[in-house]
Amino acid sequence: MDWGxxxxxxGEVFANFARNKGMQLTAIATVAVxxxxxxxxxxxxxxxxxxxxxxxxxxEISVFLSDRLGDREARALVQKIAADPRVAGLTYVPKSEGxxxxxxxxxxxxxxxxxxxxxxxxAVHVRVKNPDEVHAVARxxxxxxxxxxxxxxxxxxxxxxxLTDTVAKIGLAMILVLVLATAVIISNTIxxxxxxxxxxxxIMQLVGATNGYIRGxxxxxxxxxxxxxxxxxxxxxxxxRAELLPKMIATLxxxxxEIARVDESHLILELLxxxxxxxxxxxxxxxSRHLRT
Amino acid sequence: MxxxxxxxxxxxxxxxxxxxxxxxxxxxxxxxxxxSSLLRLLYREKVxxxxxxxxxxxxxxxMRRSKVPYLRRNVGxxxxxxxxxxxxxxxxxxxxxxxxxxxxxxxxxxxxPRCLDLVGLAHKSRMFPSELSGGEQQRCAIARALVNNxxxxxxxxxxxxxxxxxxxxxMELLLRINLKGTTIVVATHNQAVVDRMRxxxxxxxxxxxxxDEERGYYFLGLGQSSVLSG
Numbered sequence: 001m002d003w004g005x006x007x008x009x010x011g012e013v014f015a016n017f018a019r020n021k022g023m024q025l026t027a028i029a030t031v032a033v034x035x036x037x038x039x040x041x042x043x044x045x046x047x048x049x050x051x052x053x054x055x056x057x058x059x060e061i062s063v064f065l066s067d068r069l070g071d072r073e074a075r076a077l078v079q080k081i082a083a084d085p086r087v088a089g090l091t092y093v094p095k096s097e098g099x100x101x102x103x104x105x106x107x108x109x110x111x112x113x114x115x116x117x118x119x120x121x122x123a124v125h126v127r128v129k130n131p132d133e134v135h136a137v138a139r140x141x142x143x144x145x146x147x148x149x150x151x152x153x154x155x156x157x158x159x160x161x162x163l164t165d166t167v168a169k170i171g172l173a174m175i176l177v178l179v180l181a182t183a184v185i186i187s188n189t190i191x192x193x194x195x196x197x198x199x200x201x202x203i204m205q206l207v208g209a210t211n212g213y214i215r216g217x218x219x220x221x222x223x224x225x226x227x228x229x230x231x232x233x234x235x236x237x238x239x240x241r242a243e244l245l246p247k248m249i250a251t252l253x254x255x256x257x258e259i260a261r262v263d264e265s266h267l268i269l270e271l272l273x274x275x276x277x278x279x280x281x282x283x284x285x286x287x288s289r290h291l292r293t
Numbered sequence: 294m295x296x297x298x299x300x301x302x303x304x305x306x307x308x309x310x311x312x313x314x315x316x317x318x319x320x321x322x323x324x325x326x327x328x329s330s331l332l333r334l335l336y337r338e339k340v341x342x343x344x345x346x347x348x349x350x351x352x353x354x355x356m357r358r359s360k361v362p363y364l365r366r367n368v369g370x371x372x373x374x375x376x377x378x379x380x381x382x383x384x385x386x387x388x389x390x391x392x393x394x395x396x397x398x399x400x401x402x403x404x405x406p407r408c409l410d411l412v413g414l415a416h417k418s419r420m421f422p423s424e425l426s427g428g429e430q431q432r433c434a435i436a437r438a439l440v441n442n443x444x445x446x447x448x449x450x451x452x453x454x455x456x457x458x459x460x461x462x463x464m465e466l467l468l469r470i471n472l473k474g475t476t477i478v479v480a481t482h483n484q485a486v487v488d489r490m491r492x493x494x495x496x497x498x499x500x501x502x503x504x505d506e507e508r509g510y511y512f513l514g515l516g517q518s519s520v521l522s523g
Contacts, residue, residue: 002397002398002399003398004397004398004401004402005392005395005397005398008392199376199378200378202376203376203378203389203390204389204393205362205365206336206365206370206376207365207366207389207390207393207394207437207438207441208362208363208364208365208366208393208394208441209362209393209394210359210362210394210395211359211362213393213394213395214393
């Protein structure tokens with residue numbers, strides 16, 4: 001390792017930063033705002049996704065069997081449903097057990113001894129592995145002969161799926177515009193540095209520095225500005241999460257947040273990478289434009 | 294070769310010139326006659342609109358853009374306005390030229406003192422350009438041009454801003470560099486310099502070569518008479 005070269009490179013990067021501090025701070029703040037937006041969006045999207053997946057996985061398909069089926073035929077049918085690879089698990093509730101459960105539930109409210117016959121059908125409660133497949137699985141079961149009716153929270157399923165999808169699309173479009181704007185601002189900041197150092201660049205070109213070498217310190221500058229903005233944003237996000245999340249959980253107590261844990265270390269890395277990438281790309285644009293002319 | 298600038302100015306018009314390795318050549322002519330343009334073709338700041346340029350056996354005008362830096366390491370350039378970096382010391386200015394080519398620190402530490410010694414600035418290596426006289430600044434610029442060990446040194450009005458005695462010091466320095474084997478091309482309109490040195494003189498007028506003499510004088514008449522008397 002040639003430490004003299006490393007020191008020279010870092011000196012050049014530092015000189016870039018020293019040239020226009022005000023603009024650098026603006027760039028860093030802009031990156032921070034964008035990353036905060038991006039971070040909140042990703043966090044919300046992941047929470048919502050996990051939440052809907054959690055809710056959907058709790059949705060059961062209730063299958064009611066025809067009364068013409070005897071107990072053995074009913075059990076064979078249950079086997080058939082269980083053999084479907086999309087099915088996670090099921091419970092078979094024979095009509096006798098169903099009646100017992102009903103009696104238990106209505107105890108003391110209605111005199112159930114009046115029920116001399118059992119009006120309940122044999123029932124199967126099916127849980128599906130992938131919540132997206134609830135509808136399809138229900139359709140398949142419906143076609144099995146011996147199945148009287150199939151019920152599930154169809155509206156809830158489709159609505160939740162559609163909501164997550166729409167939120168993701170709108171959010172993504174907004175973030176895209178923001179990221180673009182940030183890249184432009186970084187690119188302008190670097191352009192000011194490039195302009196401030198145009199004499200140095202001219203001399204570098206004169207004495208035979210390759211374009212790659214000239215670019216180096218500017219790209220590093222963009223990278224550092226982007227990463228610094230991202231770190232600032234992460235700090236803001238961490239504070240917001242610590243302050244807001246417990247309140248939200250308390251207010252929206254009907255939502256089972258415990259099933260929506262977000263993988264945060266992953267998110268942090270993604271945001272850092274996004275900030276650095278925006279800075280790098282912005283720098284690349286402005287330096288390359290200068291070197292080409 | 295010819296060079297026409299985008300604004301229609303015909304800077305060079307059918308110029309053919311060959312400069313031998315290790316020689317010392319003056320390009321003379323009034324301002325705007327094409328001296329600087331000719332030099333610019335040699336370090337590929339400009340590409341001729343017509344014709345070919347060869348430097349050290351390599352065709353320069355058709356060179357790929359990515360190869361230009363390697364040409365520049367073989368061609369040192371010195372300007373009238375020195376083009377030093379004001380926020381760097383003498384040492385740093387010279388080292389900069391080496392560092393930006395990705396040279397190893399070991400080589401920087403060896404080459405920079407050697408060049409500063411050669412131009413006689415070793416004792417002022419920690420000073421900034423603003424603390425130096427014009428002659429010293431030009432020495433610094435020459436050291437920077439030489440630090441990559443170029444085969445050719447191009448000087449565009451190197452003494453344009455200097456007084457006569459400093460001018461002759463700089464010319465002596467260039468002569469010494471030439472004796473070490475570096476080819477030197479000096480564009481100038483300084484009559485005294487040209488007349489004293491008695492080297493090859495190429496005269497440009499309106500983008501054309503109007504005379505080319507070994508051991509020439511600044512004014513054509515004098516040169517001819519010397520040939521006659523010699």
